Amino acid sequence: DTGVSQDPRHKITKRGQNVTFRCDPISEHNRLYWYRQTLGQGPEFLTYFQNEAQLEKSRLLSDRFSAERPKGSFSTLEIQRTEQGDSAMYLCASSLENSLSPLHFGNGTRLTVT
Amino acid sequence: AQSVAQPEDQVNVAEGNPLTVKCTYSVSGNPYLFWYVQYPNRGLQFLLKYITGDNLVKGSYGFEAEFNKSQTSFHLKKPSALVSDSALYFCAVRDMLRSSNTGKLIFGQGTTLQVKP
Numbered sequence: 001d002t003g004v005s006q007d008p009r010h011k012i013t014k015r016g017q018n019v020t021f022r023c024d025p026i027s028e029h030n031r032l033y034w035y036r037q038t039l040g041q042g043p044e045f046l047t048y049f050q051n052e053a054q055l056e057k058s059r060l061l062s063d064r065f066s067a068e069r070p071k072g073s074f075s076t077l078e079i080q081r082t083e084q085g086d087s088a089m090y091l092c093a094s095s096l097e098n099s100l101s102p103l104h105f106g107n108g109t110r111l112t113v114t
Numbered sequence: 115a116q117s118v119a120q121p122e123d124q125v126n127v128a129e130g131n132p133l134t135v136k137c138t139y140s141v142s143g144n145p146y147l148f149w150y151v152q153y154p155n156r157g158l159q160f161l162l163k164y165i166t167g168d169n170l171v172k173g174s175y176g177f178e179a180e181f182n183k184s185q186t187s188f189h190l191k192k193p194s195a196l197v198s199d200s201a202l203y204f205c206a207v208r209d210m211l212r213s214s215n216t217g218k219l220i221f222g223q224g225t226t227l228q229v230k231p
Contacts, residue, residue, distance in 0.1 A: 004157070031217055042204050042221030043158070056216050091157055095217060100165050100208075102148060103219055105157035 002026060004106035006092050012112045013082055020078045021109045025094030032075050033103060034067055035091040036060065043091055049075060050097070082113045116141045118188075118205045120222040127195045127229055135190040135225045137205030146208035147188040148219060149179055151201050158204060164188060175199070195229045202226050 005024040013019050025032050030051050035043035046065070048056040051072035061067075064082075069075040079086055089110050093103040118139045127133045139145050146165055150158040162173025169181045179190045190203060203226075206219040 006157075033218055040223070042206075042223050045209075045218050045220070048216045048218055050216075056218070093158075100146060100163075101217070102160040102163055103158075103217075104160065105150075107155070107157045110155070 004092055004094055004104050006090075006106035006109050008109055009107065010110045010112075012114065014114055015082060015084060017082055018078065018080045019082060019111065020076055021090055021092075021111075023075045023077070023092030023094075023106060025073070025075070025092070026104055027073075028096070029094035029104070030072065030097050031095045032069055033093045033095075034075070034077050035093065037089040037091055037108070038087075046077075046090075079111075082111075084113045087111055087113045116207055116209055116220055118147075118207050118220065118222040120203075120205055120225045122225050123223075124226045124228065127227070129197050129229050129231050130194050133192050133195040133199070133227065133229070135203050135205075135227060137188045137190065137222060139186050139188060139205075139207050141207055141210070143210060145181075145186075145188075146210065147179075147181065148206040148208070149173065149177070149188075149190050150204045150206060150221075152204065152224075153201050161190070195227075197229050197231055200227055200229045 007022045032049040034046040037043045049069040064080045067077045089108045091108045093105045095101045148163045149161040164181045205222040
């Protein structure tokens, strides 16, 4: 399967701990997105990469959140000093550079902060 | 601001009956609209998109959507529902406001479709 891959699928952590998630996009896709989805809501945009450049960040992305895509391939999303409000599904998506191409999503990482 | 609205939290339909999941949009300029489906504990799967051209767009798994400019709607339809169609459906619009044109999508809040045998 050459779809978008996310790791881990589930993460349980205690408040105040740091967590890091990984996303491997479809190999020929140079656009990569992170979204957050809470129960009963649609996905909310967090940040966007074109190759290795982070070109847009949502106001939802507080300074405790940082994302990287060092070689323009996989990406990581780190949350420092987690809070209970960070509990959500974190979704990664990728697409071709054509702005009309659909986004292809991974299965997400479900974070639970206790 | 660009947005989509899904007025129904849940739609219930009997297997074999036609289904409609509603979506309305608000955009500046031409709308680029998408439908996605999400099964429990999974990511979103692309169903179909409207960019330009025919107002009736056909997609995966027998789904289609009708674009109506005058009503600013993009309703998802299927002539005959299956129990396996039960899932969470999201309408989305491409964010075209930023000059960098990131291609990101803005999603509605979702509609749960329940198809009963």
